[in-house]
Amino acid sequence: xxxxxxxxxxxxxxxxxxxxxxxxxxxxxxxxxxxxxxxxxxxxxxxxxxxxxxxxxxxxxxxxxxxxxxxxxxxxxxxxxxxxxxxxxxxxxxxxxxxxxxxxxxxxxxxxxxxxxxxxxxxxxxxxxxxxxxxxxxxxxxxxxxxxxxxxxxxxxxxxxxxxxxxxxxxxxxxxxxxxxxxxxxxxxxxxxxxxxxxxxxxxxxxxxxxxxxxxxxxxxxxxxxxxxxxxxxxxxxxxxxxxxxxxxxxxxxxxxxxxxxxxxxxxxxxxxxxxxxxxxxxxxxxxxxxxxxxxxxxxxxxxxxxxxxxxxxxxxxxxxxxxxxxxxxxxxxxxxxxxxxxxxxxxxxxxxxxxxxxxxxxxxxxxxxxxxxxxx
Amino acid sequence: xxxxxxxxxxxxxxxxxxxxxxxxxxxxxxxxxxxxxxxxxxxxxxxxxxxxxxxxxxxxxxxxxxxxxxxxxxxxxxxxxxxxxxxxxxxxxxxxxxxxxxxxxxxxxxxxxxxxxxxxxxxxxxxxxxxxxxxxxxxxxxxxxxxxxxxxxxxxxxxxxxxxxxxxxxxxxxxxxxxxxxxxxxxxxxxxxxxxxxxxxxxxxxxxxxxxxxxxxxxxxxxxxxxxxxxxxxxxxxxxxxxxxxxxxxxxxxxxxxxxxxxxxxxxxxxxxxxx
Numbered sequence: 001x002x003x004x005x006x007x008x009x010x011x012x013x014x015x016x017x018x019x020x021x022x023x024x025x026x027x028x029x030x031x032x033x034x035x036x037x038x039x040x041x042x043x044x045x046x047x048x049x050x051x052x053x054x055x056x057x058x059x060x061x062x063x064x065x066x067x068x069x070x071x072x073x074x075x076x077x078x079x080x081x082x083x084x085x086x087x088x089x090x091x092x093x094x095x096x097x098x099x100x101x102x103x104x105x106x107x108x109x110x111x112x113x114x115x116x117x118x119x120x121x122x123x124x125x126x127x128x129x130x131x132x133x134x135x136x137x138x139x140x141x142x143x144x145x146x147x148x149x150x151x152x153x154x155x156x157x158x159x160x161x162x163x164x165x166x167x168x169x170x171x172x173x174x175x176x177x178x179x180x181x182x183x184x185x186x187x188x189x190x191x192x193x194x195x196x197x198x199x200x201x202x203x204x205x206x207x208x209x210x211x212x213x214x215x216x217x218x219x220x221x222x223x224x225x226x227x228x229x230x231x232x233x234x235x236x237x238x239x240x241x242x243x244x245x246x247x248x249x250x251x252x253x254x255x256x257x258x259x260x261x262x263x264x265x266x267x268x269x270x271x272x273x274x275x276x277x278x279x280x281x282x283x284x285x286x287x288x289x290x291x292x293x294x295x296x297x298x299x300x301x302x303x304x305x306x307x308x309x310x311x312x313x314x315x316x317x318x319x320x321x322x323x324x325x326x327x328x329x330x331x332x333x334x335x336x337x338x339x340x341x342x343x344x345x346x347x348x349x350x351x352x353x354x355x356x357x358x359x360x361x362x363x364x365x366x367x368x369x370x371x372x373x374x375x376x377x
Numbered sequence: 378x379x380x381x382x383x384x385x386x387x388x389x390x391x392x393x394x395x396x397x398x399x400x401x402x403x404x405x406x407x408x409x410x411x412x413x414x415x416x417x418x419x420x421x422x423x424x425x426x427x428x429x430x431x432x433x434x435x436x437x438x439x440x441x442x443x444x445x446x447x448x449x450x451x452x453x454x455x456x457x458x459x460x461x462x463x464x465x466x467x468x469x470x471x472x473x474x475x476x477x478x479x480x481x482x483x484x485x486x487x488x489x490x491x492x493x494x495x496x497x498x499x500x501x502x503x504x505x506x507x508x509x510x511x512x513x514x515x516x517x518x519x520x521x522x523x524x525x526x527x528x529x530x531x532x533x534x535x536x537x538x539x540x541x542x543x544x545x546x547x548x549x550x551x552x553x554x555x556x557x558x559x560x561x562x563x564x565x566x567x568x569x570x571x572x573x574x575x576x577x578x579x580x581x582x583x584x585x586x587x588x589x590x591x592x593x594x595x596x597x598x599x600x601x602x603x604x605x606x607x608x609x610x611x612x613x614x615x616x617x618x619x620x621x622x623x624x625x626x627x628x629x630x631x632x633x634x635x636x637x638x639x640x641x642x643x644x645x646x647x648x649x650x651x652x653x
Contacts, residue, residue: 233510233525240500240511247498250459252486252571253517261519 010227019220026216031209047205052324054212054280057219060316061273063300064219064226065266067312071301072230073262074242076160079167080270081294082174083142087271088284089178090141092191093125094134095202095279099195111193112186122184131198138275139268146267147260154259168291175289190285197279208280215276222269226309229262238262239307299342305352314353407472412437412575412605413458418467420453420629427453428464429629435575440601442616443609445626446649451609452495454626455577459492460485471575487517491573495580497560501553505544505563508552509535512567534570541599542566543592558589565596575605582615594618625649 011019030053033045062084070076096110105114113121127133149170153163181187200207229235240248241255248255278284287293296319304315319341326334349356413435420428428450435441443451456462457469460482469477475488486492500508513531515521527535539545542562547555552563561581568576581597582590590612597619600606610616616623616637623640625632633643640646 229523232523234519234522236503236507236511237522239502243500243502244498246482246494247500247567248511249482250486250492251512251517251567252483252514254481254483257519258522 010224010231019223023216023220027213031213034209035205047208050205050208050212051280054208054215055277056317056320057215058273058277058280059300059320060313061219061222061276062270062297063304063312063316064222064309065269065273066297066301067306067309068226068229068238068262068269069266070298071306071308071312072235072242073238073259075259075263076164076298077167077263077266078164078291078294078298079171080266080297081291082167082171082289083146083267083270084274084277085174085178085284085286085288086142086145087138087274088278088288089185089191089274090137090271091134091275092278092284093128093137093185094131095194095197096191097125097129098197098199099193102195103193110186110191112181112189116181124184135275138271142267142271142274143264146264150260150263151256154256154263168294171289171294172291175286178286178289186285188286190283191278192283192285194279194282202279202282211276211280215280218272218276222272223309223313229265230309234258234261296338299338299345301352303341303345303352305354308352308354311352311354318353407437407574410436412439412472413607414468414470415454415457416468418454418457418464418469420450420457420462420464426629428457430467431626431630433624433631435605435607437574438602438605440597440606440608440619440621442620442623443607443626444611444613444616444623445632448628449626450629451626452579453629455492455579455609458485458577459490483517486571486573489572489574490577491568491571491575492577493561493564493568493579493581495583497557497564499552499555499560499563499567502551504549505539505552505555506535506548508563508567509538509570512570514570514572538566538569541569541596558585558593561585561589561593562596565593569600573604575607576600578606578608578610580610581608582610582612590615 030045030050033043034047034050037044039046062080065083066077066080069080099110101108103109103111103114105111107114109118109121121128153166158166177183178185178190179188185191194202196202197207197211202208230238237248237253237258241258245255274284274288300315300319301312302315303319304313305311319338322337322341323334326337345352351358411434413433415431415433418428418431419426431450431454433454443454445451453462457464458471458477460477460480464478471477471485471488471490477485480488500511503511510527510531513534515525515531536545539548542565544555544559544563544566547559552560555563561584565576565578565581578597582593585593594615597606597608601619601621608616608619620637622635623637624634625640625643625646627645627649632649633640633646635643
């Protein structure tokens with residue numbers, strides 16, 4: 001007798017269809033509309049949109065990472081902006097080295113170092129002229145920091161709001177550190193004025209489109225990875241930790257390693273998102289580490305719907321889409337709107353947009369087939 | 378059953394032979410007949426002695442009932458055995474070799490002690506089936522969990538446990554939707570999936586209807602012999618129905634021990650507990 005076999009499928013046919021449609025839009029439609037269709041055509045997609053969408057896709061990755069640790073494992077991090085920024089800085093070092101002697105001072109050194117009268121690169125910059133080394137740092141720096149921090153926090157069984165506050169303090173401390181010129185990362189100006197990536201000029205439409213396509217592909221890959229995790233037994237252990245950690249322990253699991261795994265993975269995903277963000281947006285500075293930024297990440301996930309991957313993606317897209325529009329139309333009201341949105345979601349949509357859609361669908365189905373519902377009840 | 382691989386047959390053979398079929402399992406050495414051995418355990422919370430030189434020994438395959446008034450130290454004793462609380466003094470051994478005071482909760486659970494909490498704790502957002510799947514004895518490290526797939530023997534084990542705890546019809550429902558009594562059963566079922574040698578049940582019939590209590594008593598009687606059981610309970614009818622040997626705790630130490638009749642006629646026990 002087999003009872004309720006667990007579904008090992010990643011997605012149903014409809015899920016795969018959605019992903020396929022997304023991939024086609026990303027890999028075919030946008031490149032054609034941006035590069036082939038001429039700017040005077042109404043179908044032309046401008047560079048502004050490509051950059052904006054690329055940026056939002058990076059935020060969607062961060063939301064996905066946040067959802068794994070918060071929505072699925074119940075650990076609210078208010079410091080995920082730090083991992084994002086560290087990934088960005090790691091890759092930014094490479095972009096700074098690629099400027100070469102084209103900076104303002106015409107010296108083979110980043111402008112801020114010349115300005116500070118430094119004669120040689122500080123130790124942190126060792127190897128940063130190599131693409132592969134910086135790409136490795138993108139994964140290693142956030143990963144190692146998260147692993148070490150997480151090991152001590154989870155081993156001491158720091159939980160709930162205490163954990164959130166510590167992560168908040170961590171990102172704040174890092175921000176203050178990066179503001180200092182002596183840290184060697186450009187102080188409050190951070191990195192900007194990038195010229196090249198892998199020796200290709202960074203501002204041409206072709207390079208931008210390649211970055212855009214890579215970002216979209218990485219996003220889909222991350223979604224599938226997250227889906228593999230949450231549909232596995234590992235994922236069920238994670239949600240079990242969220243719901244009843246003591247029962248998990250008394251069932252013979254050590255929650256420490258589970259939390260540490262998902263926490264570190266989440267940080268690495270954020271780091272990768274940051275690395276893809278910097279060349280598209282063209283700047284990284286310590287304000288990315290400000291506590292407000294990290295709180296905003298939590299809001300994206302709450303708006304979309306915690307504990308559903310699609311909810312995290314939707315939340316990041318909706319909030320950031322609204323933000324771009326708002327900051328153009330009514331720049332001074334954006335923060336009020338964000339606050340209202342968070343309060344509204346908490347009060348009226350505890351399961352976010354996805355939960356709301358589910359409710360609407362249920363009501364719709366109930367109206368269409370009241371007889372079936374009565375039968376089920 | 379005949380189509381099962383040999384591994385499973387040995388397993389089910391185990392469950393039918395009383396107690397001693399499990400002795401040879403690696404990890405727990407019970408050559409002297411005791412599965413659990415506590416000596417002079419003392420636990421203080423801010424000067425209050427929850428346990429005061431408690432000594433207790435449980436034999437392999439035994440079903441022991443522990444009773445005692447509120448604050449007698451019953452739950453604290455469970456906490457010490459499962460590694461949740463560290464004793465200030467005393468020794469606690471699982472079998473001959475496993476010093477319980479030196480291991481974490483997860484390690485103790487893995488060694489073969491299963492615990493049911495006073496308040497039923499199941500994974501409310503998981504289905505009944507998934508609850509049992511998560512509890513099942515298997516490699517519980519991170520990487521194997523990512524790659525875990527249920528084989529047919531494991532599916533059969535889950536199905537058998539679902540039958541045993543009368544939840545086969547509920548297997549796809551979220552555990553949070555079960556009644557209080559059903560949650561208690563599910564938790565017992567989860568313990569059984571861990572294949573523990575020692576089961577600790579903290580108030581298994583609290584909040585159950587008479588009929589559910591009856592069925593739980595049946596279940597306990599069925600389990601006794603296959604596993605060693607320690608049952609903490611207030612419901613004297615229930616204790617009467619399953620008790621072989623009863624230990625009475627009072628103010629953190631053992632007041633009396635013996636079969637139900639002896640204990641009930643003990644003058645001191647009547648004074649502190651039964652008489653009221």
